[in-house]
Amino acid sequence: MPSITARMQGLSLEEPPKVATTPQPDDAPPVRRSYPRLTSNPTQVNSRPLPTVQECRTARRGCLYYGFYAGELALGKMIIKCFPEELAGRDPSEPNLFLAGLDFIRDVTNRHDIAIHIAWVTQRNKDQIPSIELEVGETTFVVCLFPLEREAYMNRITQENVDMLAEFFGTKPSWWEIGEFTSL
DSSP, rough: OHHHHHHHOOOSSSSOOOOOOOOOOTTTTOOOOOOOTTTTTTBBOOOOOOOOOOHHHHHHHEEEEEEETTTTTHHHEEEEEEEHHHHHOOOOTOHHHHHHHHHHHHHHHHOOTTTTEEEEEOHHHHHOOEEEOTTTOEEEEEEEESSSHHHHHOOOBHHHHHHHHHHTTSSOEEEEEEEEEOOO
């Protein structure tokens, strides 16, 4: 084994050091390396666009949640749609279907932090979900997936589960300004 002094003597100050490189064809596109970011997890839902700073500052309760428009009958209709044989002919306005729908969502997503809250309808919500018949400023039920807080955002629901819920509800999720918190 050559000594360190023998290797040092082989170096010359006049010549640049030789670096081993992999030959690349001239027409090869440059390789772009991707670096994982702390806030990115490909399995978590992409909840962008996030609310603007102005929306956060003007929120009446100071709290925004990402979730689905539930309307007054959306949970009842969703549970009937998921179990058509067992619940055929049931009225979606039955209160027990509302609660059964919420329990079903929690079970299939394995997320027991999902809650029902009451939110104000904003112009942003009406633009994103044209099926909302309420006027801007009125309140409605929302199936809330997570709040706009750092810890909750870092532990948010998966994209696969959100896609499944979007199929159940027939709408996409949106950011909502919370009017009242419920214990549901």
